[in-house]
Amino acid sequence: MIKILDCTLRDGGYYTNWDFSKEVVDKYIKHTNNLPIDYLEVGYRSKPIDGYLGKYFYMPVYELAYIKSNTQKKLVIILNEKDVRVEDLDELLKPIQGIVSMVRIALDPQQLLRAVKLAEAIKTYGFEVGFNVMYMSKWKQYDDFLNNLVHVNGVADYFYMVDSYGGVFPADVKETIALVRSKVDVKLGFHGHNNLELALINSLTAMEEGVEIIDSTILGMGRGAGNLKTELFLTALNSQHGLDLNFNALGDVVDAFSGLHEKYNWGTNLPYMISGGNSLPQKDVMDWVTTRFYSFNSIIQALQNQKEKVKDNEQLPVFKPQGSTKRVVVIGGGKGAYEHVDAVREFIRNDKDVTIVHASSKxxxxxxxxxxxxxxxxxxxxGHRMEKVFDDLGNFAGQTILPPFPRKMGTYVPSCVKNNSFELESVTFTDKYQDSHTALALQITHDLGAEEIYLVGYDGYNDFPIAEKERQLTAENEFLFNRFLEYSNKQVQAITPTRYDIPMNSVYSMIYDK
Incomplete structure (x- = not known):
């Protein structure tokens, strides 16, 4: 029977920042003990890098020892080849000898020879070695990679074909297996992503073609569109091949991750399908879908443009204000903008020279x-949100401002506001997040020459625990506020409640005598 490697904690970490609660991990270990799974890949072993990444990205020895003492499965960790060199292995691997059975190497096919040297060194520590070679759908483009496959012989215990983009079909799986077998004589593995919901049929096809090991994750938890679902694969094997399966244990381990699924809602969608079908990066799609709030049409157009290497931007007149504006009120999308609307309107109404900048149309x-x-x-x-918020844009008297040309996502401008639409010449105070709502709004205040900037509806997020999307947006806005304050030396203050670390005032103190 096929061997199964479950990599939920490693691949699922892309959604949780590699943090999982002890309760979830304990249930995972307990219930997988009663399932026909051979290996548990529990995380990365990594050298320190900037920013916060959680326990299962670094896999401290104490955690590995804890899992080892409670599981009957072989443990696996993975190394990211681009970040690890032979001289790093003593630090990363010596402490986990006797705890971990297999070390896998995640690698770009164009770095195969470098990975072979790394694998040769790993073998001296007594571990099984797996090669997780990414971008399977593009392998035929890399002649050097194909010619160098022979060097894997005698080094790898498992050679994995990774459908990084989630876009291969069963015929592609068969063709790739035949190609690899013509070059190497090692056990083969398959790691399928689910952009086109083909992870199951591709895995079953790989199995029929003699592949010895298959990757999967509970509920398909994994980067972007996710992976082959462990519970689905086991059920299919039970149905078609009579695999003995404890469905109570399977249900229990699925339940352990159901709350995370409700929170992060991983799985495929139309942009992921397009990226998979065209072998385009999931990372871009994941960012656009979860944090940038782009429309599906915009994302799909951008993906198609990437494939065709064209820009679909429409260049607009540059925003050049006539004169300067002393005071600007920036209105964000938070609840504070309507919970305190009467006071904010009173503050604005008292000074006709105040310019309103809507960071969001919400x-x-x-x-x-x-x-x-x-x-x-x-x-x-x-642009689409404006059309939904306003029943009629026919009498629109404002201006719409877009990020500088060229823009990642192209341009959508409602036709009725086209004549009043402009683009920034540049975003000068930051080189990060230049296409965000907040960066655009702050740059507009700078271009207007504002001396006093009042923020409304920049509440921050009060829910706890904060979801990953909101956490990223909070960090992004904090970064932009700090950079803008350092750059402009302007008076910036929130006048409705905020959790951001920015100066605060009360809109009510500013109107009490009006």
């Missing part, structure tokens, strides 16, 4: 009838 309707100049940041899906 709360814009409540301020529509004010006579002050209004500017709308048009990022990602905002």
């Amino acid at each position: 709360n814009a309707l409540a301020y529509q009838d004010l006579e002050n100049e209004q500017i709308f940041c048009l990022v990602g899906n905002e």
Whole structure:
């Protein structure tokens, strides 16, 4: 029977930042003990890198020892070849000898020879070695890789074909297996992603073609569109091959991850399908879908443009304000913008020279009838959002401002606001997150020459625990506020409640005598 390697804790870490609660891990260990799974890949062993990444990215020895003492399965860790060299192995591997059975190497096919040298050194520590070779759908483009496959013989215990983009079909699996077998004489493995929901049939095809080991994860938890579902694969093997299966244990381990699935909602969607079908990077799609709020049409257009190596940007007139504006109110998408709307409107109404900059159109309707100049940041899906927020844009009197040309996601501008649409010449205060709502809004205040900038509806996130998407957006906004304050030396303050580390005032203190 086929061997199964479950890599939920390693691959699922892309959603949890490699943090899992002890309760989830304990249930995972307990219930996989009663399932026909051979290996558990529990995380990376990594050298320190900037930023926070959790326990299962670094896999401390104490955690590996704890898991080892409670599981009947062989343990696996993975090394990212691009970050690890032979001289790092003493530090990474010596402490886990006798605990971990297999070390896998995640590698770009164009770095095969470098990975072979790394694998030769790993073998001296007594571990099984697996090669996880990415970008399977593009292997035929790499002549050097194909010619160098022979060097894997005698080094790898398992050679994995990784469908990184989730876009191969069963015929591709068969063809690739035949190609690899013509070059190497080692056991083969398959790691399928689920962009086109073909991970199961591709894995079954690989199995029929004699592949010895298959990767899977509970509920398909994994980067982007996710992986072959362990529970689905085991059920198929039970149905078609009579695999003895404890369905109570299977249900229990699925339940352990159901809360995470509800929180992160991994799985395929239309942009992931397009990226898989065209072998385009999931990383870009994951970012666009989860943190940038782009429309599906925008994402798909951008993916198609990547494939064809073209830019679909429409160049607009550059935003060049006539004169300067002393005071600007920036209105974000938080609840504070409508919970305190009467006070904010009173503050703005008292000074017709105040310019309103809508970082998001979400709360814009409540301020529509004010006579002050209004500017709308048009990022990602905002053009479509404006059409939903306003029943009628026919009398639109504001301006819409887009990020500088060229833009990652192309351009969507509602036709009725086209004549009042402009783009920034540049974003000068930061080289990161230049296409974000907040970066655009802050740059507009700078270009307007504002001396006083008041933030409304930049609440921060009050829910706990904070979801990964909100955590990333919070960190992004904090970074942008800090950079802008350092760059501009302007008076910036939030006048509605905020959790951001920025100066605060109360809109009510500013209108109490009005």
